[in-house]
Amino acid sequence: MDCSKIKELLSEYIDGTLDRRTKALIEEHLLTCRGCKEELDSLEALLKELRSLDAVDAPDDFLEKFHERMEPSPWFRRIMRILFVPWRIKIPLELTGAVATVLLIVSIIHIQQPEREMAGIPIGSTESMITKKITADTLESRLEKEGYISEPTFEERTAKQPKREERTIELALLLRTDEPERVHAPGAALEAAPAPRKRGATIQEEKTYMLSPPRARIYRETESNDEIQPGKLKGKKQSITWGTGEVKDFIGLIGGKVISVEYEKQTESPQSIHAEIPAKHYGAFCEKLKHLGPFRTPPPSISEKDEEIIRMRIRFVSYLNSHDGEFSHP
């Protein structure tokens, strides 16, 4: 018998299922054939390994699970269990209705959530959010009508104020212009001393306000095309601009609005300021203006019943030409 045949029979040989004759032949062969002997050894090792494998037992709940599967319509029972366990508590009919309504609302809100997310509305308390929005909308629309709406440009805002009282208080402020370098000192000699400080401060303020974007922007927008931007004013033309700067600052401070600033074409000097100021600060505003220069005519006093906002036009008048309103170039 050749080796290949022997090897085929080794499996049976190990199992002891060969007849006596074949078995003897194989044993005789194995005595001399090393290859076949090795084959036998490795086969035996394999079987030994397989026999010694750990047994894998069924899980402990096997029988229980078996019964579960054997139940009639088990799927039905399982669904019943899932749906109705929380409902085992007996709820009175009225409460059931309330519970159902609540669940309905909750589910609707839950469904709405992705939509709201897309709309960019934060998921907070939905009702309060909605109410707020509604209120905001109504308020906005109302404000728009009234002309109080905050628009991106200052001009638009000011353009929508037709309902305001049209009466404009005109004031003429006398400013010295003969000494451009010198800070224009108010008429009173008392204020001569603080003048230099003021100049420095004011010029700085001027610069500040020119540099600060929001204000500068606002003011720029109010100028007409003919007018020159504040940024361009420099040198001796600062003689009056310092005053306007201060005025503007003060207007801003009291919560008023500068509507426009008129500049003289040739000299690029400010000529007048149109502004709206709150009535309550009217007095203070006039006092402030007085610091800059005397009024030609005293500012009128306003009655209390006047509307909140007062329109004012402050003209800057050259000190030298006090008898007329024109500014004369030195």
Added chain:
Amino acid sequence: MKERRKKSTSAPHEDSALVKAFQAGEKAAFDRLVLKHKDRLFNLCYWFLGDYQEANDSAQEAFIRAYRSLNKFRSESTFSTWLYRIAVNTCKNRLKSLEYRLRKKMVWLDGPGKSEGSNPPIDIEDESHSPVIELERKERMALIRKAVDSLPSEQKTVVVLRDIDGLSYEEIASIAGLNLGTVKSRLARARLGLRKRLGRAI
């Protein structure tokens, strides 16, 4: 351990008494049969399918089918042979199922070392051994399992029944519905295949 188990399940007279009781209407007798045969059957399914969860499902299914057809059982074979036959068929069908084959393909794509399906829980029987030995044992088991798993279905059946479960050729022939000659030749081929696959690992 296997010897012990074999003894516990090999009492055929006990089985036939329970079957008779069941057929007489005592349905609870089946529980006794389940408890007696479940572990061995489970082990068979595990080595056949190579996966703990699959084995569980198959074993359950086998018992359910047995329960449903036990009234028709006429003792042409022993109860265990009959039960095993059901189990082997169940496992074979499961192997053939498209889902199973797809899952198997997916496993192999990952690479043999990666996902090996579900594994049996830690064996508490061998507490006496050190953790190192335990680990080795587990690794060995995994290797063999993979090797067995890679055999063709026909070869796998015989080698599991013979070398893992320890059944006789005749029993195997009866369970698998084969003649002895076929059992022998398939077994020889299966063992050779395993040896090749395991190589020097054993």
